[in-house]
Amino acid sequence: MATSERKKREYAQRETLIIDTARDLLLKIGYIDLNMERIAELTEYSKGTIYQHFSCKEEILVEMLIQSAQKCGTFLIRGSQFKGTPRERVAAMILGYDLFVRLNPDHFKSKLLLQNESIRGKASPVFQKNLEKAEQENIGLVYGVLREAVESGHVQLQRGVTIEEITFGLWTGTFGAYVLMFSEVNLKALGISDPRKAVWANIHALLDGFGWHPFFQELNWEQTRNRILNEIFSQESHLAGIV
Amino acid sequence: MATSERKKREYAQRETLIIDTARDLLLKIGYIDLNMERIAELTEYSKGTIYQHFSCKEEILVEMLIQSAQKCGTFLIRGSQFKGTPRERVAAMILGYDLFVRLNPDHFKSKLLLQNESIRGKASPVFQKNLEKAEQENIGLVYGVLREAVESGHVQLQRGVTIEEITFGLWTGTFGAYVLMFSEVNLKALGISDPRKAVWANIHALLDGFGWHPFFQELNWEQTRNRILNEIFSQESHLAGIV
DNA sequence: CATCATAAATGACGTTTAGTCAAATTTTGA
DNA sequence: TCAAAATTTGACTAAACGTCATTTATGATG
Numbered sequence: 001m002a003t004s005e006r007k008k009r010e011y012a013q014r015e016t017l018i019i020d021t022a023r024d025l026l027l028k029i030g031y032i033d034l035n036m037e038r039i040a041e042l043t044e045y046s047k048g049t050i051y052q053h054f055s056c057k058e059e060i061l062v063e064m065l066i067q068s069a070q071k072c073g074t075f076l077i078r079g080s081q082f083k084g085t086p087r088e089r090v091a092a093m094i095l096g097y098d099l100f101v102r103l104n105p106d107h108f109k110s111k112l113l114l115q116n117e118s119i120r121g122k123a124s125p126v127f128q129k130n131l132e133k134a135e136q137e138n139i140g141l142v143y144g145v146l147r148e149a150v151e152s153g154h155v156q157l158q159r160g161v162t163i164e165e166i167t168f169g170l171w172t173g174t175f176g177a178y179v180l181m182f183s184e185v186n187l188k189a190l191g192i193s194d195p196r197k198a199v200w201a202n203i204h205a206l207l208d209g210f211g212w213h214p215f216f217q218e219l220n221w222e223q224t225r226n227r228i229l230n231e232i233f234s235q236e237s238h239l240a241g242i243v
Numbered sequence: 244m245a246t247s248e249r250k251k252r253e254y255a256q257r258e259t260l261i262i263d264t265a266r267d268l269l270l271k272i273g274y275i276d277l278n279m280e281r282i283a284e285l286t287e288y289s290k291g292t293i294y295q296h297f298s299c300k301e302e303i304l305v306e307m308l309i310q311s312a313q314k315c316g317t318f319l320i321r322g323s324q325f326k327g328t329p330r331e332r333v334a335a336m337i338l339g340y341d342l343f344v345r346l347n348p349d350h351f352k353s354k355l356l357l358q359n360e361s362i363r364g365k366a367s368p369v370f371q372k373n374l375e376k377a378e379q380e381n382i383g384l385v386y387g388v389l390r391e392a393v394e395s396g397h398v399q400l401q402r403g404v405t406i407e408e409i410t411f412g413l414w415t416g417t418f419g420a421y422v423l424m425f426s427e428v429n430l431k432a433l434g435i436s437d438p439r440k441a442v443w444a445n446i447h448a449l450l451d452g453f454g455w456h457p458f459f460q461e462l463n464w465e466q467t468r469n470r471i472l473n474e475i476f477s478q479e480s481h482l483a484g485i486v
Numbered sequence: 487c488a489t490c491a492t493a494a495a496t497g498a499c500g501t502t503t504a505g506t507c508a509a510a511t512t513t514t515g516a
Numbered sequence: 517t518c519a520a521a522a523t524t525t526g527a528c529t530a531a532a533c534g535t536c537a538t539t540t541a542t543g544a545t546g
Binding site: 497499500501504505506510511 | 517518519520521522523524525526527528529530531532533534535536537538539540541542543544545546
Binding site: 109117135143174179180206209 | 426430
């Protein structure tokens, strides 16, 4: 069945086209004004065809986020492979995440929207499950490095704290910061001129606070940061313009 | 002008009625299905009258959030007045915030939505400015206690870290956690059975990491926590069922 | 090449909600 | 009591949603 293979390919291509179009449109006109009619126009397909792929705009957003979460995963994996201590590898993952977010501004736009159950709930359950799975896999990558850190004795878990909870701290500290950065909260007016610098300081204070060796003071982090960017994310850091 | 005073009062009362109705409806049916027609029905006014107060449902949400942000401020203030070290006072503010969020579940629902610029942007600029102001005032309350902590020598700011950045860390660590808790991310599946416990551990690790005395180990926090709840939030902690 | 069955794409249509505004109603104060 | 002012109403237009009968394209077969 050579033809049916081609059909499948064409279907997948069209899906990509729809998502890419929706992504552009989302960044350009925002969620409220985003509509299926316009997506149909721009893709040069009819509304009916668009609805054959996605049941509503929210479902397109979910699929968009699934794809970007998977892409995000590749950045996390690359970060985790940095040659260094577990703490440096976690730092590399966080830097990778930052680069990913910089290069994929649509990620947080759709993420923020779908954080709302009413909006996410419009997508069909299959899509929602897939999204949950994609995001859990990414968290799993962080767990992996933390587990190694505990096993190698770089961190001693104290007072019943679990690696899941430490990950939660890293997660909320970075994710929360991006939510704020991406929502036009006036951080400048609040004295936060460089939120990324603040995140970096906070993440390291957190890890220091959990007694994770080597402590912030014990390492030249400026150097480590440059090594991470050069060795792992050379191309991306140039693309993002952080040299 | 006794009459015009009464009119004003009546107008304000109706505004309250509209907001309360919208709040109930939001919690019941969610953002997507929330609509002006239904709000009009439930308040027993006509659509036109509702539109005299608010230009769209998003504007109602903004006003809802302004009000809850102000109420939140009273919890923060009370927390900051706890008789203890600055660090204990910060902890009291965070506990106060937690109680506030528990008792006002609509707060985060609307907050999350309005984090999206496209949604928030539907409200008129005056409403948006007021919201920004209300939220900045709350952050200002945290700054106040941190400033005292620095002045009293409980924290030494190191390596160019500012109190704004530390506040940002507290903010993202708690706010980020509530965003996740309120968005049906399956935290249980990720091994986070008690996100509030995790937040507490992370906040203290963060403050320890910044060298904020007294360190977590040096205090009986279980006792402090109970004192805060008893002395400052007795009524609220019972209402929230955390005894 | 012609035919026909199947698959895919279309856009008109019914429905819902938004937001407006002229008309109806109520209130005010002389 | 009554006219002017203020308020309320809901009918109406417009926009987007989501459906589905109809049209168009495809490709297998003789």
